[in-house]
Amino acid sequence: MSAPADVAIIGGGIVGCAAAAFLAEAGVSVDLYEGEEVAAAASGRNSGSVQHPFDPVLRDLHLETLGHYRELADFDLPEEPVGVVMLARERAVLEPSVAEVARDCPELVPALLEPDELRTVEPAVRPGLWGCRLETGYPVRPAAATRAFAKRAYAAGARFHEGETAWPWVIGARARGVLAAGVRRPAGAVLVAAGPWTPEVIDPTRAWRPIVPVWGVVAEIEMEKPPRHVLEEAGVEAVGAGGPASIFSLVAGDGQVVSVGSTFLAEQPDAPPWAPILRRAGERFVPGLRRAKVMGVRACPRPQSVDGRPLVGEVPGQEGLWMAAGHGPWGISTGPASARIAVDALLGKGEIPAPLSVARASG
Numbered sequence: 566m567s568a569p570a571d572v573a574i575i576g577g578g579i580v581g582c583a584a585a586a587f588l589a590e591a592g593v594s595v596d597l598y599e600g601e602e603v604a605a606a607a608s609g610r611n612s613g614s615v616q617h618p619f620d621p622v623l624r625d626l627h628l629e630t631l632g633h634y635r636e637l638a639d640f641d642l643p644e645e646p647v648g649v650v651m652l653a654r655e656r657a658v659l660e661p662s663v664a665e666v667a668r669d670c671p672e673l674v675p676a677l678l679e680p681d682e683l684r685t686v687e688p689a690v691r692p693g694l695w696g697c698r699l700e701t702g703y704p705v706r707p708a709a710a711t712r713a714f715a716k717r718a719y720a721a722g723a724r725f726h727e728g729e730t731a732w733p734w735v736i737g738a739r740a741r742g743v744l745a746a747g748v749r750r751p752a753g754a755v756l757v758a759a760g761p762w763t764p765e766v767i768d769p770t771r772a773w774r775p776i777v778p779v780w781g782v783v784a785e786i787e788m789e790k791p792p793r794h795v796l797e798e799a800g801v802e803a804v805g806a807g808g809p810a811s812i813f814s815l816v817a818g819d820g821q822v823v824s825v826g827s828t829f830l831a832e833q834p835d836a837p838p839w840a841p842i843l844r845r846a847g848e849r850f851v852p853g854l855r856r857a858k859v860m861g862v863r864a865c866p867r868p869q870s871v872d873g874r875p876l877v878g879e880v881p882g883q884e885g886l887w888m889a890a891g892h893g894p895w896g897i898s899t900g901p902a903s904a905r906i907a908v909d910a911l912l913g914k915g916e917i918p919a920p921l922s923v924a925r926a927s928g
């Protein structure tokens with residue numbers, strides 16, 4: 566099959582906007598359809614930490630994404646990581662994670678910190694806690710990368726249709742374009758990058774659900790002295806599997822407003838009641854949160870795949886219909902690299918690595 570001269574993208578999050586930039590810069594005519602506005606969903610409402618996903622497969626996506634961000638205009642990636650500190654009340658909780666990270670991702674240089682050492686490294690945390698510092702974590706504004714890629718795509722000639730919900734227009738198992746605002750818009754290929762909505766955009770019967778929404782609530786809290794590091798409560802792997810519905814995380818941006826999260830919920834929550842709950846949970850780790858003022862609260866769904874890795878490639882049995890979605894909690898840290906892989910494959914210039922291929926969700 567020859568490379569398509571025109572591509573319709575459904576979804577204006579980090580993945581769709583990065584793909585639009587790469588395609589437009591490759592000389593492809595691009596139309597991007599976004600039901601609301603660019604970065605309306607998780608790509609604009611996340612916690613704002615570009616960080617290593619602690620997964621050897623996703624590591625390559627993350628490292629490539631850092632490279633894309635370093636050359637992205639209108640986007641400030643900090644020169645060096647501030648460091649992520651995992652927190653726990655007991656040493657025994659952290660020890661297995663330290664050993665696992667040291668084995669699988671030694672580049673993170675995991676360092677177990679006794680309570681006194683931890684307070685020297687990060688004075689904002691409560692005395693008596695244990696920590697594990699990891700060499701990653703670049704705080705960014707939540708929507709900044711997506712908007713910067715959208716701007717780059719626009720400059721390269723991509724057309725943005727914000728406020729236009731679109732659906733693939735498929736005849737005889739071949740994508741012909743999209744249906745948007747009741748009109749058929751022909752395209753040589755369609756790339757669905759609709760985050761957690763991707764399965765229902767591809768299969769409106771909802772029988773095929775390789776990606777599900779996992780709702781996160783984040784409170785914006787103003788602190789007098791924000792922590793220097795990205796902080797995370799140890800044990801995120803237990804969340805959602807009968808474990809707690811929320812786990813403490815804190816990302817400080819360039820001002821005094823920090824993002825305190827986060828929930829992992831199957832259903833869309835009423836966000837405002839979660840703000841005091843998240844703050845109280847945070848006080849157990851960062852006492853300064855007690856006097857801090859809640860400035861806002863936001864909720865949106867993470868696109869969670871079954872194995873936690875994105876699904877990229879041409880949808881089996883649907884010629885010309887492509888997808889790139891399912892980045893779970895790591896989309897800002899890895900999404901642009903997935904978009905690049907999808908674009909290269911779509912243009913016949915590369916293969917999809919097997920651990921990321923959509924083929925694994927076809928059975």
Ligand SMILES: Cc1cc2nc3c(=O)[nH]c(=O)nc-3n(C[C@H](O)[C@H](O)[C@H](O)COP(=O)(O)OP(=O)(O)OC[C@H]3O[C@@H](n4cnc5c(N)ncnc54)[C@H](O)[C@@H]3O)c2cc1C
Nearest residue numbers: 576578579580600608611612614731760781895896897898
């Ligand atoms: C609370 C929270 C905190 C997070 N923190 C971080 C973090 O610190 N670091 C990190 O790396 N990741 C983080 N993530 C994860 C990250 O935000 C997501 O993985 C990423 O934004 C997903 O990007 P996406 O482009 O795949 O999808 P989305 O951002 O969901 O974008 C999909 C877009 O498609 C549009 N759309 C859907 N259906 C249609 C249709 N039919 N027609 C047109 N448009 C449509 C939607 O309106 C939406 O704008 C966090 C997520 C949450 C929820």
